[in-house]
Amino acid sequence: MGLFSRFLSKLKGESTASALDWDELNAELLAADLGPLLTAKLIEEAKKIKGDDAGGSLREILKSHLSQKNRALAPAATPAVILVVGVNGVGKTTSVAKLAQHLKNQSQSLVLGAADTFRAAAVDQLVTWGARVGVDVITGKHEGEPASVAFDAVKRGSESGTDYVIIDTAGRLHTKSDLMAELGKIKRVIEKMAPVAEVLLVIDGTTGQNGLIQAKLFSEAVDVTGLIVTKLDGSARGGVALAIENQLDIPIKFIGTGEAIEDFALFESESYLDGLLGD
Numbered sequence: 001m002g003l004f005s006r007f008l009s010k011l012k013g014e015s016t017a018s019a020l021d022w023d024e025l026n027a028e029l030l031a032a033d034l035g036p037l038l039t040a041k042l043i044e045e046a047k048k049i050k051g052d053d054a055g056g057s058l059r060e061i062l063k064s065h066l067s068q069k070n071r072a073l074a075p076a077a078t079p080a081v082i083l084v085v086g087v088n089g090v091g092k093t094t095s096v097a098k099l100a101q102h103l104k105n106q107s108q109s110l111v112l113g114a115a116d117t118f119r120a121a122a123v124d125q126l127v128t129w130g131a132r133v134g135v136d137v138i139t140g141k142h143e144g145e146p147a148s149v150a151f152d153a154v155k156r157g158s159e160s161g162t163d164y165v166i167i168d169t170a171g172r173l174h175t176k177s178d179l180m181a182e183l184g185k186i187k188r189v190i191e192k193m194a195p196v197a198e199v200l201l202v203i204d205g206t207t208g209q210n211g212l213i214q215a216k217l218f219s220e221a222v223d224v225t226g227l228i229v230t231k232l233d234g235s236a237r238g239g240v241a242l243a244i245e246n247q248l249d250i251p252i253k254f255i256g257t258g259e260a261i262e263d264f265a266l267f268e269s270e271s272y273l274d275g276l277l278g279d
């Protein structure tokens with residue numbers, strides 16, 4: 001059931017919402033990780049709704065808080081370089097594989113770069129995915145320079161004329177400034193070869209308000225152009241992504257809905273709103 005459906009059905013039964021209904025909606029929005037700022041804005045605007053079409057009005061309000069930026073991958077000269085970043089365990093490597101499959105399904109050619117050189121298992125994980133998807137994975141030495149692996153991958157992509165190069169990176173705590181600075185370095189090194197078309201930040205949809213802090217700090221370190229929100233297959237409603245869109249104006253581009261390669265989709269704002277409103 002959508003976040004707003006109980007509230008809406010109440011509104012339909014009575015003509016106006018009581019103070020208690022507003023408290024309930026407030027609590028539900030907070031529980032869905034929309035955060036205090038966006039929750040307060042939404043309640044304030046929803047209180048002004050008049051007339052019968054509460055659902056339609058609420059939809060317009062929610063829509064006005066989504067990013068207006070393009071959700072499609074930015075058009076770029078080949079190779080289009082995509083850098084995938086985020087904290088540990090959010091689903092970066094899995095999302096790189098899913099995105100590769102998604103693009104391959106559209107007849108795009110790809111090279112992947114395994115720039116998480118801290119953990120040998122991380123490289124193996126991407127190599128295994130690459131074999132399954134059927135794309136080349138460029139690896140480097142264990143504990144080697146992530147920026148040099150990224151550079152090699154982009155070089156390979158340029159030389160072989162592939163459409164996309166996707167770079168997986170090591171998970172890093174957004175609070176560790178040296179690791180955050182390394183992201184800037186990776187980007188600068190890549191850009192000696194080709195421009196970075198997209199920096200996609202992966203956010204775990206079950207994270208809660210910490211996701212907003214992650215997004216703030218990653219954006220300060222590197223120009224984040226879009227979000228991949230993962231783990232939306234559970235009970236998580238990914239409200240934090242909405243808070244990020246609203247407060248930082250970073251559009252959600254893709255969502256992950258499971259561990260399998262096909263559990264991945266473009267973010268569709270209309271169906272997301274359908275879900276929230278319980279259509």
Ligand SMILES: Nc1nc2c(ncn2[C@@H]2O[C@H](COP(=O)(O)OP(=O)(O)O)[C@@H](O)[C@H]2O)c(=O)[nH]1
Nearest residue numbers: 088089090091092093094230231256257258259
């Ligand atoms: N349920 C679910 N699990 C996911 C999703 N995306 C990734 N995972 C799982 O999350 C764990 C960490 O994923 P991984 O890609 O290694 O994260 P990384 O550390 O950011 O590279 C793995 O067990 C993945 O299978 C998703 O959309 N839904």
Ligand SMILES: [Mg+2]
Nearest residue numbers: 092093116122
């Ligand atoms: Mg990884």
